[in-house]
Amino acid sequence: MTSRIPHIFESNKLKNKKTFISYLVCGDPSKDFTLSAMHTMSKSGVDIIELGIPFTDPIADGPVIQKSIDRSLKNKTSLRDVISLVKDFRKDNKDTAVVLMGYMNPVHKMGIVKFTKQINDSGIDGVLIVDSPPEESEALNKHLKKYKKSHIYLASPTTTDQRMKSISKKSSGYIYYVTIKGITGSKLSDVSSIRENVNKIKEYSNYNLPVAVGFGIKDSNSARKMAKFSDGIIIGSSIVELIHKHSKNKKTMNSKLSSYLSSISKAI
């Protein structure tokens, strides 16, 4: 099945809404919790779920997500588990897009052909591999295209104009604009330069590719600010923190998560 992502951005645009993307690490505190949290996300206004594949050496992540990944790895969560969890999710949800997000080595180990076939068989819509820029992911890009899945690339404050042009051509689904120089969970920097770069990327893609912004968005206030000029916002560390805080009680976790996400959803 073709990626749901382009349609999601389009229909939100018609409704004058911004797309809400949320991240969580698969398998922390358990696969059961993750599945439950994903359903809560879709019921609370989230359009796209970025599901984190745990990896032992997450070089782009700050302490909150690192620790979550460590807990997930203690549960022995593998890439295969992540994919099969999405299959389970699809039994009750056909609308919310799911993007697998992680690092190259688990994908490399599984093999790109097998990986992309399983992506297709499991109702996954896209892939974002943090440590594989366009230069190192031609094969992955080719195979994802074959299945009409989204291949999301990052752009950052250090990305040159020329590169932004080339990334906006290679990316599909959306471009993930990293708002800061730094790791996940850091603080937001000045809004005007973020706005400037987001507008540039939109221009380079002839306004054909949505730009979502992530890193540093924690609450309705920062979400609202970023939503003003982007097509979507991404929240990760705050959600991971919230799930961990209520990891003893699934009911509480779901209700706290729901009210947090609803407040963001309303703000954008």
Add this chain to the structure above:
Amino acid sequence: MKRKINLKNYPNKSGHFDQFGGVYVSETLIHPLKELFSAYKKYATSASFKKILNNELKDYVGRPTPIYYAESLSKSLGKSHIYLKREDLNHTGAHKINNALGQALLAKKMGKTRIIAETGAGQHGVATATACARLNLKCVVYMGEQDIKRQSVNVYRMKLLGAEVISVDSGTKTLKDALNEALRDWVTNVDDTHYIIGSVAGPHPYPMIVRDFQSVIGHEARNQFKKDYNCLPDYLVACVGGGSNAIGLFHPFLNDKVKIIGVEAGGSGIKTGKHAAPLSAGSPGVLHGNRTYIMEDENGQIQDTHSISAGLDYPGVGPEHSWLKDLKRVEYTSVTDDEALDAFFTLTQKEGIIPALETAHALAYSFQLAKKQKNKKILLNLSGRGDKDIDTIAKLTNIKL
């Protein structure tokens, strides 16, 4: 063997050694790495930079380091001859200063004011802290919590030299996690900070830059050997963790008719799974910005490593080594903790030279080789001195200092 390619012409433009190497990093680091590459090409290859660096290497580091014929050791082993390239005689006691000083000078040229580094055994940390003191640069060293315990003397040395040592308690609390943390620092402070990677690992252009700065070892050795013995050695032997001392010795000899052997850390033995020998028992994967042989489980998670030597305790290896392995130009093997320990005592007692535990791995293999071969000249990179390991050795032999 058919060999039309010039082995010294790699990596290619995209930073690859065929299928190995590359730039597997998040987008934020792409531009800084390109900047580093341009700066390296612009400054480091210029005559004026080379002159400054060579002067530093001569007067500050103490180069050239001698080649010492270990005669009584050789005689005790058999009929072959062991020669030691004495990198342990460098200022700070290991080969690491060659690269640290080169990169610190480059950072100065680039206008960077803050240096970060990762360290395992502490040798690269000490070398970097030294170069920073010498060149008036701010220095932060990341070190795994477990290594800090194993290498307390080097931690103190770094602090004396004015560096801030940050303890890394994530993951396995060793070298690979220190590297993760240094990469995170770099991505955050990339404007004023240069990251001096200590080995030939990491994303392009690091494996090339570190190799080039370390190649002074091989260039010197090649000239010295030709001058003193009117020939080239039959064998080159060096220990391989990330592989910087090894590639430094090997690279200038790659097109010569010389047998080259890299020795990995076999820990408790390859069969036990408790080792740090990705080339001997790993598979190609992606770690720390490059594609190379790594130690991973069936799900692609990086495995814990085990070695008596903190400097070899790393689940990856420089991509050029992976390439040289697959080309069969270099043979990679391993020795166990116990074999390395034996070699440590042998060299100390026969020649009055206390080697680093890393280096002891290369020694152990050379001894085996010398026993098997007749009339061969074996040149070994004595990459570092063993003062830093005295605590470890004492503990292992139940001696209280």
